[in-house]
Amino acid sequence: MSVSKEGIEGIVQQAQQAFTVISKLSLAQRIAFMRTVADEIEALGPELITTAQRESHLPEGxxxxxKGRTIFQWRSYADAVERGDSLDIxxxxxNAERTPPKPDIRKTNVGLGPVTVFGASNFPFAFSTAGGDTAGAFAAGCSVIVKAHPGHPETSQIMxxxxxxxxxxxGLPQGTFSHVFCETNEEAQLLVSHPLIKAVGFTGSYRGGKALMDVAAARPEPIPVYAEMGSVNPVFILPEKLKASASELAKQYVGSLTLGVGQFxxxxxxxxGVQSPELDEFIETFSAEIKNAVPAPMLHAGIAKAYISNKEKLTSQTGVQVEAIAEAEAAEGFGAPVVATALGVDFLVNDALQEEVFGPFALIIKCKDEAExxxxxxxxxGQLTATLLxxxxxxAANAELVATIQSKCGRIIFNNFPTGVEVCKAMHHGGPFPSSSNAQFTSVGSDSIKRFVRPLSFQNWPDEFLPEELKTSxxxxxxxxxxxxxTKAAVS
Incomplete structure (x- = not known):
């Protein structure tokens, strides 16, 4: 059921009232709540999986x-709070002997306030209603309003x-968590423009993320929008590696490209890569693998339609040549894998060649030499990832190239493929704009909690009134x- 403008006002007010309560909770209470959420998700029966299968066309496995990843996110983020990672104390x-005297200063991180999270379509559990943004905001001590994704409404409601x-x-107050459905962009944007909302989490398209960023920037009090907006995740195929295993690399690449119908x-x-007989062999094997690939249903009709439209737009660009399309018939709503090629000189003069085609589509750029x-x-x-084969x-022979690649991405991968994002503290899932709105932050791993906090320093405060994490003992x-x-020691 969609929420009205008046309904949104009431939901945001309730979230603010809840925040004033939960911001005073002990860390132990916050941690216990997060672990209870994990337990509740773990206890969900087969209805969750069967509903998500029906709504998203994703396989049971x-x-x-x-689901396991989602549970792990909640528990690992709770563990991070318990360790004090996100508090950055x-x-x-x-020092009274110094001139002038040095005061006692103690700094911790506190929650920003009510946070709006926009559920994503491609991960109905891990990046949607109960996904990492929601878990991260709760771990920070915020109240959360989730705008459900229309592609899997029943799944979202179960979560x-x-x-x-x-x-x-x-025993937390009503308004700690709210779940809303919006029928229009205007309704959704109210969840960004409302003056009580203090941050936004978003995973989706560049167009959607940039629209929310613009709304947030136009407020009398601008707020951060942590938008992960996708990328083309370039793979650089260097000459020695290509010479050693061109066909094998092509097969591995196609496996990554078609995983999940390319919807990562x-x-x-x-x-x-640089033009050579080995690159020709790579493209030939790649094309053969694509021809034999089997089209599969995409997440929903809207994504399938966009895939076809964006694929046709890109392949109609000057200099782009379609090398192979999956030969098996693609039913309506299915994504047929495609590979195309273009020359480096065409890429350099046409920004359209680096626009994302969300689905199993690859464009191979053939450069005339290392300089190109x-x-x-x-x-x-800017990219979420970049891969070196x-x-x-x-x-060693391409130090300048490697340094340039590092400046363009949030995660650089050596002889592996990027379709797989480990949930751990060292993971950075973000990158320079436009892959994400702020390259300093990740949307995966416990460091994602830091998006929803702000530092607060206490100067010369009596120990008894300090937050627990700042007390002398x-x-x-x-x-x-x-x-x-x-140190873990008491302050001496």
């Missing part, structure tokens, strides 16, 4: 794995109900930087 003790049961079991934000949609390959790399927009000799036993030294 993929969804079972994604610093304590500098007083929302699990969170609401956890809210009730934890890290799908490798662009390959770049470097020029193509310098032309690239290379030998160590290739890397360190009652939580967490890591803190005290006078520039990392």
């Amino acid at each position: 993929r969804l079972v794995g994604e 610093s304590i500098d003790t007083a 929302a109900d699990a969170i609401l049961r956890a809210v009730e079991k934890s 934000c890290t799908n490798p949609g662009l390959a770049i 390959m470097l020029a193509v790399t310098e032309k690239l927009h 290379a030998t160590t000799g290739d890397v 360190n009652p939580l036993g967490i890591w803190r930087t005290v006078n520039n030294e990392l």
